[in-house]
Amino acid sequence: MYPVCATCRRIMKVEKNGVPFIERDGYGKEYRIWSSDQYKCPMCGYTVLAGFGTPTERFQPGFQARLHRIKRRREGVDYIEEQSPEEKEIMRTPIIFRAVEPDEQEE
Numbered sequence: 001m002y003p004v005c006a007t008c009r010r011i012m013k014v015e016k017n018g019v020p021f022i023e024r025d026g027y028g029k030e031y032r033i034w035s036s037d038q039y040k041c042p043m044c045g046y047t048v049l050a051g052f053g054t055p056t057e058r059f060q061p062g063f064q065a066r067l068h069r070i071k072r073r074r075e076g077v078d079y080i081e082e083q084s085p086e087e088k089e090i091m092r093t094p095i096i097f098r099a100v101e102p103d104e105q106e107e
């Protein structure tokens, strides 16, 4: 079942597959990279990430390379940990990553 917009009561549609989501640890450091699907409400345009697969963890080979690639392309969504020591800095620059629009997909 797809996500449902609680406000509009509509089933959300998949807008993009494979959107990276960066999870951070309690110190604000990148910890896991998830691959998710971005859904959009057809009424209000609200978007959510769902359908997470198996993450790439920090200790695994290729993690840093993937992280750098995501940041360079600005193609993912970065989690903001409310209690993180980096919270103030993150909140000064709230949009670190943005979800990718469908027409921006790479070949």
Ligand SMILES: [Zn+2]
Pocket: 005, 006, 007, 008, 009, 010, 041, 042, 043, 044, 045, 046
């Ligand atoms: Zn909605």
